[in-house]
Amino acid sequence: MKKLIAGSLSIALISSFAMDSAQAASKNKVTNVAHRGASGYAPENTIAAFDKAVQMGADYFEIDVQVSKDGKLVLIHDNTVNRTTNGKGFIGTKTLAELKQLDAGSWFNPSFQNEKIPTFEEVLDRYKGNKIGILIELKSPELYPGVEEKVAKALKDRNLDKPSNNKIIIQSFNHLSVQKSKQLLPNIPHGVLLYSKTPMSDDLSLKRFSQYADYYNPSKSSITKELVDKVHRYGMKVEPYTVRKSEEVDPLLQAGVDGIITDYPDFMYGKTKRK
Ligand code: G3P
Numbered sequence: 001m002k003k004l005i006a007g008s009l010s011i012a013l014i015s016s017f018a019m020d021s022a023q024a025a026s027k028n029k030v031t032n033v034a035h036r037g038a039s040g041y042a043p044e045n046t047i048a049a050f051d052k053a054v055q056m057g058a059d060y061f062e063i064d065v066q067v068s069k070d071g072k073l074v075l076i077h078d079n080t081v082n083r084t085t086n087g088k089g090f091i092g093t094k095t096l097a098e099l100k101q102l103d104a105g106s107w108f109n110p111s112f113q114n115e116k117i118p119t120f121e122e123v124l125d126r127y128k129g130n131k132i133g134i135l136i137e138l139k140s141p142e143l144y145p146g147v148e149e150k151v152a153k154a155l156k157d158r159n160l161d162k163p164s165n166n167k168i169i170i171q172s173f174n175h176l177s178v179q180k181s182k183q184l185l186p187n188i189p190h191g192v193l194l195y196s197k198t199p200m201s202d203d204l205s206l207k208r209f210s211q212y213a214d215y216y217n218p219s220k221s222s223i224t225k226e227l228v229d230k231v232h233r234y235g236m237k238v239e240p241y242t243v244r245k246s247e248e249v250d251p252l253l254q255a256g257v258d259g260i261i262t263d264y265p266d267f268m269y270g271k272t273k274r275k
């Protein structure tokens, strides 16, 4: 009998230790977000960059969503195609068929000449059910009235709007757009992006943000431990952008950030919060 009790006690102790370690590990885990895909290694906002993010073990990849002339959701960062394709002109003046003819890879390296501008739906279908999550940025939503509804529909059509879904996050620099999207998709976490020169962090702003946002994502240059602690007190997580040098990682972790948005997911290998 004594042996049985001692055995049960050891099992309980071991399980509780395992649980404490798991909780500690998850508490210290910092989310690794591949910015526009693993865009240090492949052309941004292309399938090559998203596949690379998966291969490199990132937790999420980030995408920029805009709208073509014929109302289709497409992934590209700038408001024109000039920098990242062989074309010229504004996204909103080109149909999806026109955008699809462009080479979205050669500007980065000739070996990527077959990369195309992906649609939002293509990417949801390709990575749905995959371990990797998607951080969706509504890019310049003021140029595309109704973009929030289109994004919400694409997610709902694929059952990606459920409360248990922790693999989709929506963010924007346009906070009215974030509020609108949160109303359409109340179960999906949302984030506010902050410009580096004006990271609104007064109590009134943080209180307002916390009513609809789960993430407060400022430029890496705004991060201090005081800012991170303050945002945490309002119940939001902090995932700064955009890390492009490995030495930028440790100071951000020491400040207590919850995730890091980086072009180089390997910079985060083996890193944990508050070392
Ligand atoms: O995810 C944050 C980051 O993408 C915001 O800046 O200009 O790269 O879209 P930008």
Ligand code: CA
Residues within 6 Å of the ligand: 062, 063, 064, 137
């Ligand atoms: Ca972005």
